[in-house]
Amino acid sequence: MSKPKNNKTVKKEQFDRTVSYPLEKAVQLVKSFTSGNFDESVDLAMNLGVDPRHADQNIRVTTGLPNGTGKTVQILALTMGPKEKEAKDAGADFVGNKEYLEKIKNGWTDFDKIVATPDMMSELGKLGKVLGPKGLMPNPKSGTVTMDIGKAVQELKAGQVELRVEKTGIIHVPCGKASFEANALVQNIQTIYETIMKARPGSVKGQYFKKMTVSSTMGPGIRIDHTTIK
16 A cells, blocks of 8 residues: 655645746745745745846846845944944944954954945955955945945845846845745745846847746745746
């Protein structure tokens, strides 16, 4: 007598990797594949028809997610003078200048994002070999090098994400947690998609948006039919 199929097996049989699902259905499938052992992250992968070797096609933009990412972001604010209080009041976890630059030089990276005022960049630039490979170097394009440091901290704390194309033309970005309501994930994905479409470089010829896949930490990648995104 054969063993009864568990729920996970049934779900897998109902899922086809070759099919692109409407956004709402794809989100439902992602949530059905989560294990429940921990609150898995939900991430998007978007394949674009761009060549990042060309400066104008090297997309790097930010957007706030209407429902946040579900992740607590540890922020280091590098600045001096009155801007230190501004960063602290906005909720930065670490605020300072030379002492933190020295800590980073010695290998400390217990934070998720750095925001900095422009006057800090000459010294911070010397740490490119440490911060660059980890994706931690602040940049004016992503809004993390700015005199409005309080606003930058608040936006990151509220769930702002960076959409940065990789060498292969793919953008990876978190869009929430498995514990989110399905509609909250749908809204976040819609916002990310709209931001990417608005960022289309004028020099791109042919198909710009090629493929979108959503997945949880432990689940399979589920294709989204991006034409169903309203």
